[in-house]
Amino acid sequence: MRSEQEVNRAIEQYSDMVRRLCLIHLKNDADTEDIFQTVFLKYALSSAAFESDEHEKAWLIRVTINACKDLLKSLFHRRTVPLDEILEQPTEMREDHKEVLEAVLSLPQKYREVVYLHYYEGYTAPEIGKILGKKANTVYTLLTRSRQLLREKLGGDEDG
Known part of the structure; x- marks a missing residue:
């Protein structure tokens, strides 16, 4: 489990990237916020050691994409939001x-x-x-x- 300082630093550094990735996959703000929280909760609970900032960034990208795909595949995800919205x-x-x-x-x-x-x-x-x-x-x-x-x-x- 990571310290509060580590998690806050990661959120500050990568929050925009994670939100953009979520929005590109999910196309709505509500699901984007859900996945955003899920990704950083996984980060906080993870004991993965990162070799560099790029390794950490790649890990967050992969976790974000996987979480988005899981949500889109879920049986309960039937609601869509028009692109115009x-x-x-x-x-x-x-x-x-x-x-x-x-x-x-x-x-x-x-x-x-x-x-x-x-x-x-x-x-x-x-x-x-x-x-x-x-x-x-x-x-x-x-x-x-x-x-x-x-x-x-x-x-x-x-x-x-």
């Missing part, structure tokens, strides 16, 4: 960012994960592969396909 919430993002966010959120989950980890968290394909348990070449393929889907959704040109 999320996008209408007060936010500091400019209008053009909303369109990109909407396009990313509309991608299938396997593409949303790699897009989020690559573009929002700055991981490379080999690092994403380790986090998600996939080969680096699979991650490269998912990134290429997700970019193509985003280009189609956002009306970008084929060249770039």
Whole structure:
């Protein structure tokens, strides 16, 4: 079990990342808050020793993704929230960012994960592969396909 100081530091350092990951998977605030609490409770109770900040961050990402998947698979999770409701919430993002966010959120989950980890968290394909348990070449393929889907959704040109 971790000390209160360790848990508070981790929450301060990683709370935004965990919330964004949850929102990308769950698409609603209520479930996001539930999983947020679950992730940091698991962190507090965990005795895992981390080799570095990156190792700790990767552990939190993996626990968050697994918790989101578990919730989505659960028998009692039948309620959905329209994407428009999320996008209408007060936010500091400019209008053009909303369109990109909407396009990313509309991608299938396997593409949303790699897009989020690559573009929002700055991981490379080999690092994403380790986090998600996939080969680096699979991650490269998912990134290429997700970019193509985003280009189609956002009306970008084929060249770039």
